[in-house]
Amino acid sequence: xxxxxxxxxxxxxxxxxxxxxxxxxxxxxxxxxxxxxxxxxxxxxxxxxxxxxxxxxxxxxxxxxxxxxxxxxxxxxxxxxxxxxxxxxxxxxxxxxxxxxxxxxxxxxxxxxxxxxxxxxxxxxxxxxxxxxxxxxxxxxxxxxxxxxxxxxxxxxxxxxxxxxxxxxxxxxxxxxxxxxxxxxxxxxxxxxxxxxxxxxxxxxxxxxxxxxxxxxxxxxxxxxxxxxxxxxxxxxxxxxxxxxxxxxxxxxxxxxxxxxxxxxxxxxxxxxxxxxxxxxxxxxxxxxxxxxxxxxxxxxxxxxxxxxxxxxxxxxxxxxxxxxxxxxxxxxxxxx
Numbered sequence: 001x002x003x004x005x006x007x008x009x010x011x012x013x014x015x016x017x018x019x020x021x022x023x024x025x026x027x028x029x030x031x032x033x034x035x036x037x038x039x040x041x042x043x044x045x046x047x048x049x050x051x052x053x054x055x056x057x058x059x060x061x062x063x064x065x066x067x068x069x070x071x072x073x074x075x076x077x078x079x080x081x082x083x084x085x086x087x088x089x090x091x092x093x094x095x096x097x098x099x100x101x102x103x104x105x106x107x108x109x110x111x112x113x114x115x116x117x118x119x120x121x122x123x124x125x126x127x128x129x130x131x132x133x134x135x136x137x138x139x140x141x142x143x144x145x146x147x148x149x150x151x152x153x154x155x156x157x158x159x160x161x162x163x164x165x166x167x168x169x170x171x172x173x174x175x176x177x178x179x180x181x182x183x184x185x186x187x188x189x190x191x192x193x194x195x196x197x198x199x200x201x202x203x204x205x206x207x208x209x210x211x212x213x214x215x216x217x218x219x220x221x222x223x224x225x226x227x228x229x230x231x232x233x234x235x236x237x238x239x240x241x242x243x244x245x246x247x248x249x250x251x252x253x254x255x256x257x258x259x260x261x262x263x264x265x266x267x268x269x270x271x272x273x274x275x276x277x278x279x280x281x282x283x284x285x286x287x288x289x290x291x292x293x294x295x296x297x298x299x300x301x302x303x304x305x306x307x308x309x310x311x312x313x314x315x316x317x318x319x320x321x322x323x324x325x326x327x328x329x330x331x332x333x334x335x336x337x
Contacts, residue, residue, distance in 0.1 A: 023264060023271070023284055023330065034286075037320040040076060040306070041083070045314040047294055049306040050097045055298035058306060059104060060317060061094040073106055075137060078319065086139045090114075092128065095153045105134050105145070105166065107153040116149065127151035127171045132181070145181060146188060148172055152179075154201060160208035167191065167211055169200040178202050178213050192228060192235060199226075203248035205256060212238075212258055214245045225258070225275070238275065239282070243267070252299035255279070261293040261307075272307055274326070281329035285322075297322070 040049075045064040052059065056078055063071040071092040076083040087093040091109035099105055112129035113120045120129045132145040132152045146152045151171040158165050163182070170179040170188075177193030178200075191211060192199055198216040205211075208230070215226045215235075224240030225248075239245075243264040251257040256277040261270045271287035272295050286292055291310040298304040303322040308315040 023267070023287065034320050034323070037318060040078070040081075040317045040319050042316065046074075046317050047308055047315050048095050049294060049296045049308065049317045051296055051298040051304065051306060052098050053101055053299060055300040055304060058296075058317065058319070059096045059098060061096060061106075063092070064314065073104070073139075086135070086137060088139065092130075094130075095155060097155055097157060099134065099157050102137050103134060104137055105132060105155050105157065107131065107155070108133055111144065112149065119149075124151075127153075127176065132166065132168060146170075148188065151176075156202055156204045158204045158208040163208070167202045167204050169202060169213075176200060178211065191230075192226075201246055201248045201260075203250045203258065205250050206252050206254075212248055212250065214248065214260075225260070227277075238277075244270075246270070247294045249295055249297060251297050251303075253301075253303070259285075259295045259297060261291075261295060263291075270310075272305075279329075280331065282331060283326040283329060285326060 040058060041060070043065060044062040046060050046062045049058050049060045058076040058078060060074055060076070061071045062074045063069065071094045072085060072089065073087040073093045073096045074083050074085050087106070089108050089110040091113055093106055093108045096104055096106040107130045109128050109130045111131055116129070123129055128151060129149065130152055131147065132155055133142055134145060135142045153169055155166045155168040158167055165183055166181045168179055168181065170177065175193050175195065176198045178191040179188055180191050181188050196218050198218055199213050201214045203212045211228050211230065213226055214223055216223045222241055223245050225238040225245055226235045227238055228235045243262050245260055245262050247261045249259045251259065258275045258277060259272070261272055263270045269287070269289065270291040270293050272285040272292050273282060274285055275282050292307055293310065294308045296306040304319055305322045306317060306319045308317055
């Protein structure tokens with residue numbers, strides 16, 4: 001009996017350790033106390049921040065305003081701290097990103113809901129019926145890019161030589177995967193789709209040679225970070241079984257760094273981390289008492305980091321200079337001697 005109780009106690013100890021986060025007691029600079037931190041938005045519920053190519057403006061989606069309940073696209077002049085609404089659509093507009101200094105791309109539910117009101121009367125809020133659109137930054141010239149029923153979102157612009165295209169998430173025929181749209185030919189082709197897998201949150205390397213995404217096994221719900229060299233067509237697992245990943249973005253300047261937010265197993269809130277792919281080093285950027293998500297990095301020196309903080313069911317956007325010292329690598333800190 002005594003031996004049995006000892007075995008049960010040991011098993012309970014092992015199980016409790018397996019659910020403990022490797023960063024549970026990790027000491028990082030609190031972003032609210034960081035030097036020169038700036039809260040960029042104050043009204044509504046804001047998400048999806050993206051820097052303009054010159055780093056002077058932020059593009060983002062905002063909902064819960066007095067003038068509109070659904071999500072619309074806004075642009076913020078960081079120097080003047082002045083925002084301007086870009087879209088005035090009937091549906092939701094979200095996931096905006098810059099194609100250039102004066103042109104943007106985003107997702108919207110407007111046409112899908114109008115075209116199939118009965119089918120889209122009730123829909124999955126995680127993957128709403130939506131299409132991709134381009135527009136100038138004043139919303140005057142709008143062009144619809146996709147025409148397939150289902151979800152098209154999370155676009156990332158990729159440019160290599162004469163080739164200009166979008167990498168985005170699409171849910172078509174019950175499958176959620178990574179797709180590509182060529183701006184010259186406009187056909188949509190798949191990058192990676194598989195049964196039993198949900199693939200989303202794509203990010204593209206600066207030279208457009210490599211794509212990254214979050215892959216979820218629909219049977220086990222386990223997630224992993226995956227990379228794919230466009231010419232190789234063989235996906236490689238970078239990280240797995242750490243928790244829930246989202247909001248991938250690749251730094252526009254070297255070294256090759258993958259930024260993301262993660263809800264680690266054993267933690268209560270999402271935190272911001274970065275994986276240096278050249279050094280194979282994972283570092284915690286910021287963590288705190290609230291969930292931190294949607295990182296974006298400016299293509300300028302010193303590097304500016306934008307992200308969202310979720311507080312009382314709403315998100316606001318913050319901008320801060322990326323700390324030069326992010327501490328040791330998690331790989332070395334958690335390595336067993």
